[in-house]
Amino acid sequence: MNFTQKMVSIDTHSITIDSLTLPFYDYFQVIEENGISYLLGFNRQQVSLDFIPLDGDSIPIRHIFFEEDGPGSIEADLDMFWYFNSDSIVMIQDRSKRMKVFNVRGELLSAPAVQLRDNKGTQLYPVAYAHQGQRPIFETSNWILPVYPDIDVASANYYKKDKFVVWDPVTNEAKTTFGAYPEVYRGDAYYDILREPTLTHSHRSTYLVTFPADPSIYEYILDSSNVVQHHYPKLKQYENVGVKRYADFQQFVNHYISSAWFQQVLFDPYRQVYYRFLKEKQDLINPQGTKNTALDAQWKILIMDKALNVVGATDLDTQTYNPMFTFVRKNGLYIFSNERKNDDEMVFGIFNWEEE
Template structure:
């Protein structure tokens, strides 16, 4: 497959809490090189975790753990013997003798090659949070892998409901005390009094001393510091035109035509990642598309080929370092991840080679 290194650098950045033009604090440039993962398929990224330069993933039955080196592309596998009928849907590789799994209702800490296993029921003491958070159950699909906080030995979960009252949206579950702690983190101020429903979920990235999150319908990036227990919100515009999408508060009543039009005419903030090697955040976003899908063309394919995708790079205090339009129709950032060489972004499925998962590595010149 031909590897295009096409990339335009857009040097005019919109930045401020009020989404006004303010100028670039620091200018960076990107280098790109291709990286293919042979003999793996996209399933490998569904139940996976990247730690340093290794991709860890398990099969659906949880019968084996595979370790794939992103540097020398070596692959090894070890057998897992998870207790009972535990079937993982997420994992976090803590260390060689400690792996954390999630199955939708509970956690399993797998230690010493399976000789020591500890299970945690997330529902046993969840009632302690009922006055603090929106919903009665935690939602984990806020990142590709579990959002584990090593310093606190706890897992971060999101809570949401179609409720206009002001409640907290994040809580941690401690593996040491088996207790829940809600955090003073709320919907961005843009959505005060708005009953955001279950279709509006964040993308979360854990930084050095806290975490940041975005919603798919808003240019606002919210960050929370564990040190100060404060939430900060900054509105970052990566493109001109429409910045906010209509909140999905009545989606149950939307017909297919209305929903497809909403997708076409709405900006989309896809994913937020943190890079601990370069101490920057990456945000993927798409501008609204002012075109109609031709009757003879597939809706998804049309969007892929025509919507402009942007990669925005920010420092740890959410100042814009660079904003980069990416080649249309080439990338699918849903399974992007960070390792020592940079940010890896896979190609769109229709561009994938059959024998490998392919993508490009983007690295900052520093």
């Protein structure tokens, strides 16, 4: 692939952390509060929500700790959270019949029921595979949640259901669903965790759905039956063929490690481009005779313009940077760096793109 733009690392950003704070978070949110930018991370070890100032060490890190038992408790495998304000922090647990709303003191304010069903009455459960880049989108009147139907995930019927539900939290109603699985998922092949799509709110208020096994990007407009499929013939080599539908678990793991697949799409409002992460194929076993991991593969960041045309690409050194923990700020694309010198720091590389 020959393009006119590439990513370059322009800086390293280090944050001093305390003994209760993790250096890496799989589920996080970046917020602005009282003129201060915070990284909010759900701490699965402490079962806490950690408020980490992103600029300077003069402001201390805050932690919200949740009860271990009782109605105000939160489990370590929490699926979703969203910070609206200091009196509205929403927590959603897989297969729970209620969501929980807390304040910044960790006090449970309410636990409204959540009943999600599609137009055929199938029960839907909210779940977000954060390590795959899958996240909900919370808006004022619409919450767009990744869900899975109460159907065997290995059955063909599972892939006839939409993957996202538009839910009204006030009326507790599912307005509509979208995000149909493409044909590659509806055949005899099976993808296990690589079945999970990601969702991106575009600059023109549409919703971009991407699937790990499919190079295409599917663009949805709410309250419209029209879907725009963006094709990428030059990315066809990264299509994923899956495994047999009832393969054993180890075959799924080996396939995840060795095959090519797509990760999340991020919109950069400051540079008006999109970033799409891509893992390339690799051998299952390395020259030393041990099994590789997914981060041993070659990864790329694809740069797309506002029309979703691929205009640039760069290799990402995943021995140094982890594409599972990344976000956009005014000064660039932040990607977690493994190269921290001390245990009391969290480190990011900051990337920008330039014309070649």
